[in-house]
Amino acid sequence: MGQEERHTEEKVYRQLRANSLLQEIMLRYMMEGQAASEQGKLAWVTSGFPVEIPVTMGVNVSYPEQYGAIIGSQKVGPEICGFAEELGYSQELCSYARSSIGSVRYPEKSPLDGLPKPQALLACNNICGTVLRWYDAVSQMTGAPVFLFDTPPTEGDQPSHHREYVRQSVLRLIDFLSRTFHTSFSEERLRKVGELSGEAIDLWTRSLKACRNRPSPLNCADRFLAMAPIVALRGTEPAIEFYQALLEEVQERVSQGLGAIRDERIRLLWDDIPPWFTIFRFFNGLAARGVVFPADTYTHAWSGSLAGADLLDSVVSVYSNVYLNKGLEAKVDKMCELIKEYSLDGFIMFSVRSCKRYSLGQLVSKELVMERTGVPGVVIEGDMVDSRLFNDAQIQTRLDALLEMFL
Amino acid sequence: MARRTTIGIGLDIGSTTTKGILVDSSGTVLAASLVTTGASAPIAARHVMDELSQTSGKELTGLPIITTGYGRTSVEFAHETVTEITCHSMGVHSLNPDIRLLIDVGGQDSKVIRIGPNGRPTDFELNDKCSAGTGRFLEVMARVLEVSIDDLGPLALRSTSPSTISSTCTVFAESEVVGRIGTGAAPADIAAGAHLAMAGKVATLAKRVGLVTPVGVTGGVALNPAFRHYLSKQLNSSLWMPDKPQLTGALGAAILAVKR
Numbered sequence: 001m002g003q004e005e006r007h008t009e010e011k012v013y014r015q016l017r018a019n020s021l022l023q024e025i026m027l028r029y030m031m032e033g034q035a036a037s038e039q040g041k042l043a044w045v046t047s048g049f050p051v052e053i054p055v056t057m058g059v060n061v062s063y064p065e066q067y068g069a070i071i072g073s074q075k076v077g078p079e080i081c082g083f084a085e086e087l088g089y090s091q092e093l094c095s096y097a098r099s100s101i102g103s104v105r106y107p108e109k110s111p112l113d114g115l116p117k118p119q120a121l122l123a124c125n126n127i128c129g130t131v132l133r134w135y136d137a138v139s140q141m142t143g144a145p146v147f148l149f150d151t152p153p154t155e156g157d158q159p160s161h162h163r164e165y166v167r168q169s170v171l172r173l174i175d176f177l178s179r180t181f182h183t184s185f186s187e188e189r190l191r192k193v194g195e196l197s198g199e200a201i202d203l204w205t206r207s208l209k210a211c212r213n214r215p216s217p218l219n220c221a222d223r224f225l226a227m228a229p230i231v232a233l234r235g236t237e238p239a240i241e242f243y244q245a246l247l248e249e250v251q252e253r254v255s256q257g258l259g260a261i262r263d264e265r266i267r268l269l270w271d272d273i274p275p276w277f278t279i280f281r282f283f284n285g286l287a288a289r290g291v292v293f294p295a296d297t298y299t300h301a302w303s304g305s306l307a308g309a310d311l312l313d314s315v316v317s318v319y320s321n322v323y324l325n326k327g328l329e330a331k332v333d334k335m336c337e338l339i340k341e342y343s344l345d346g347f348i349m350f351s352v353r354s355c356k357r358y359s360l361g362q363l364v365s366k367e368l369v370m371e372r373t374g375v376p377g378v379v380i381e382g383d384m385v386d387s388r389l390f391n392d393a394q395i396q397t398r399l400d401a402l403l404e405m406f407l
Numbered sequence: 408m409a410r411r412t413t414i415g416i417g418l419d420i421g422s423t424t425t426k427g428i429l430v431d432s433s434g435t436v437l438a439a440s441l442v443t444t445g446a447s448a449p450i451a452a453r454h455v456m457d458e459l460s461q462t463s464g465k466e467l468t469g470l471p472i473i474t475t476g477y478g479r480t481s482v483e484f485a486h487e488t489v490t491e492i493t494c495h496s497m498g499v500h501s502l503n504p505d506i507r508l509l510i511d512v513g514g515q516d517s518k519v520i521r522i523g524p525n526g527r528p529t530d531f532e533l534n535d536k537c538s539a540g541t542g543r544f545l546e547v548m549a550r551v552l553e554v555s556i557d558d559l560g561p562l563a564l565r566s567t568s569p570s571t572i573s574s575t576c577t578v579f580a581e582s583e584v585v586g587r588i589g590t591g592a593a594p595a596d597i598a599a600g601a602h603l604a605m606a607g608k609v610a611t612l613a614k615r616v617g618l619v620t621p622v623g624v625t626g627g628v629a630l631n632p633a634f635r636h637y638l639s640k641q642l643n644s645s646l647w648m649p650d651k652p653q654l655t656g657a658l659g660a661a662i663l664a665v666k667r
Contacts, residue, residue, distance in 0.1 A: 363532075363615060370530065381535060393477060394533070401492035401531060
């Protein structure tokens with residue numbers, strides 16, 4: 001055991017060294033976003049948007065969903081969501097949307113003074129339908145135009161007319177960005193960006209796969225933090241720099257038999273977005289009881305790389321086949337596959353009240369996954385940003401009861 | 408290795424009542440107690456301990472204590488806390504090992520538990536953040552109809568034409584009942600409608616876990632004959648109820664304490 005290990009021995013979890021590089025990269029990314037906004041070349045994008053296209057065309061991107069996670073982790077969700085509710089938005093609306101709209105209304109009262117002002121809003125509905133109306137609302141407030149990248153839901157194989165329709169969206173997107181930002185598209189440049197994106201995804205996937213080891217080198221909170229560049233910086237060098245450092249550290253842990261938590265006894269799958277406002281307390285509390293999460297459905301979502309001779313076709317395929325854009329069966333399959341591949345003892349499904357698309361069907365999925373894998377699971381209810389929807393006592397009882405099943 | 412003991416104490420600290428049971432290693436109940444929880448769970452728990460000591464004539468100091476229920480972490484003299492899901496499951500299993508599906512309805516929650524052959528739960532569902540399927544719903548209805556909670560069930564059973572009461576929200580259902588009173592509906596029909604709405608909500612939860620007969624019912628609400636009547640109809644199944652359905656959580660905790 002190295003000196004550094006002894007240093008943090010009292011904690012139930014092991015801190016990643018790569019986190020300091022992560023902070024540095026994300027800070028630089030935010031400053032670049034600010035500068036891009038001032039130069040009139042910043043777009044806001046949804047997490048499932050084919051970001052390689054704007055990146056190829058020299059347009060910087062900011063992610064309101066990621067900013068929502070910052071609002072959540074700074075525990076100001078109820079306040080910032082409240083600004084949107086004062087404007088008349090329902091508390092039933094997604095808390096990423098509410099916190100985004102609230103922070104556009106009062107940037108001076110929001111973390112980091114809000115996201116830098118956008119010149120365009122790029123929404124892809126492969127993650128949900130709310131994004132379009134949310135971006136419409138932001139458009140009204142900022143004057144930035146909205147582009148919808150429409151990906152019809154797929155069930156089974158994608159029909160050719162679907163593919164052609166989405167391909168036309170890619171062409172429309174290129175046209176929209178050319179006109180809005182006075183820039184141009186080059187396929188050669190897209191290939192380079194696609195390669196960078198693919199390299200980062202490959203490195204990230206290898207770190208995720210390393211969690212098949214026992215003990216798992218990463219826990220849920222580690223991955224939820226480490227996913228920031230794969231969401232925000234796909235197609236750029238800094239993402240590769242970070243995922244190389246992360247993979248080295250992960251491999252080092254595996255070779256030394258070091259786990260993300262010190263006493264791994266129960267291995268669980270996590271489903272859905274985490275409660276950002278209590279992410280460390282929640283996962284470290286479980287870690288203290290020997291519970292580790294070697295896999296989750298969320299951070300495994302960024303796994304498609306652009307490849308092949310026809311790159312635009314690859315964009316169509318990767319971004320249409322996000323599993324939130326597919327039927328419930330695809331998600332159930334994914335969960336069963338992860339439980340088997342990562343040798344998991346059970347699962348926790350977080351029913352996020354805000355995120356209807358992700359949480360819809362969880363009760364049925366729970367039964368199906370239990371039936372197919374033979375491991376127990378539990379559904380707990382709450383939200384990712386709005387802590388008013390998180391009832392600690394009710395959640396604790398459900399978690400305790402699940403853990404008692406392993407005794 | 409843990410020290411073996413021949414007597415264990417289980418305390419079930421619920422939102423409405425606090426229950427306690429003293430059992431020996433043969434599963435014989437030596438004493439039982441039930442008090443209102445009130446504003447202080449620790450005081451209620453202490454009260455129950457005093458009653459258990461008096462009834463059994465035993466000195467309880469040093470005996471293993473397991474607490475369960477929503478107030479389970481509020482008692483500092485407990486040796487261990489276990490959820491009511493596991494405790495009800497163990498308690499019912501000790502009384503009737505054939506039960507594989509248990510419905511427990513307490514003051515603030517309703518649970519449906521699938522019990523494994525060893526008495527441990529293998530799956531469960533609890534009501535969501537809503538009191539419409541719990542004892543609190545019936546308490547509110549009793550208050551509006553100006554009858555005691557014990558009289559509400561017998562009143563409902565006199566109905567021949569239950570009113571339609573929404574089951575979506577206790578507060579709105581209360582306004583609905585006030586409306587029904589205003590339009591002259593008979594109190595028995597309103598009471599029956601309230602039970603029907605609640606039983607429907609609980610039955611849905613049970614069907615989600617999967618119906619396996621015979622179905623056990625526990626918790627304070629199980630004592631209500633109209634609830635059992637409508638639940639049995641909704642599930643199309645007979646129901647098994649222990650003599651003291653409010654005490655099975657404490658019983659399970661006590662059994663686990665003996666094994667500790």
